[in-house]
Amino acid sequence: EAQVTQNPRYLITVTGKKLTVTCSQNMNHEYMSWYRQDPGLGLRQIYYSMNVEVTDKGDVPEGYKVSRKEKRNFPLILESPSPNQTSLYFCASSLSSDYGYTFGSGTRLTVV
Amino acid sequence: AQSVTQLGSHVSVSEGALVLLRCNYSSSVPPYLFWYVQYPNQGLQLLLKYTSAATLVKGINGFEAEFKKSETSFHLTKPSAHMSDAAEYFCAVSFRNPNTGNQFYFGTGTSLTVIP
Numbered sequence: 001e002a003q004v005t006q007n008p009r010y011l012i013t014v015t016g017k018k019l020t021v022t023c024s025q026n027m028n029h030e031y032m033s034w035y036r037q038d039p040g041l042g043l044r045q046i047y048y049s050m051n052v053e054v055t056d057k058g059d060v061p062e063g064y065k066v067s068r069k070e071k072r073n074f075p076l077i078l079e080s081p082s083p084n085q086t087s088l089y090f091c092a093s094s095l096s097s098d099y100g101y102t103f104g105s106g107t108r109l110t111v112v
Numbered sequence: 113a114q115s116v117t118q119l120g121s122h123v124s125v126s127e128g129a130l131v132l133l134r135c136n137y138s139s140s141v142p143p144y145l146f147w148y149v150q151y152p153n154q155g156l157q158l159l160l161k162y163t164s165a166a167t168l169v170k171g172i173n174g175f176e177a178e179f180k181k182s183e184t185s186f187h188l189t190k191p192s193a194h195m196s197d198a199a200e201y202f203c204a205v206s207f208r209n210p211n212t213g214n215q216f217y218f219g220t221g222t223s224l225t226v227i228p
Contacts, residue, residue: 031214033216035218040121040220041220042202042218042219042220042221043156043202043218043221045216050214090155090156092156094214094216096208096214098144098161098163098164098206100144100146100158100161100204100206101146101148101156101158101204101216102158103148103155103156103157104155105154105155106154106155
């Protein structure tokens, strides 16, 4: 089944403790992206990647890192999480601009 | 600059009534347009898309949307609302940027409530 898989689905952590949210797609898509969703703000792009080893900042990149060492994987790294990073995170991949995104199921992160 | 505006962050309709969710876009190049639906505690699911073929696009669950270039709109409609339609709906525009690849812009979402 074609899909984007995120893990974990839920995560509660403490301020400053490094964490990684994994994202993997099995559709051979070149384009991958991370979004955060907050009430009233919709979806805001954190980082995106056009292909392996090619990443760039989105609208809200502060406090996040990404890597794209393989085409299928695009992990999101929070080196020192803070409470304002409490949010719902989505990974998405796309074949092309007219194809649309395929989204993962989301990761609900709480930083206390 | 490209952007998407969804008019109305909350819409309530009675069961069986017409659903109309509004979306206007701004794009300097021919856009691709999408509607996504998000059910509670789930990810976003593609509802329908416009990619420069027919201007009236039919999607899943009885939804459809019409691309109107003159009005820069892509409103989502459904003739008769069902309780199961209660969800968050997102309009999105995308285009191909030769420098940065695919660029997607999402609206802030419209929460649809269906009243029994």
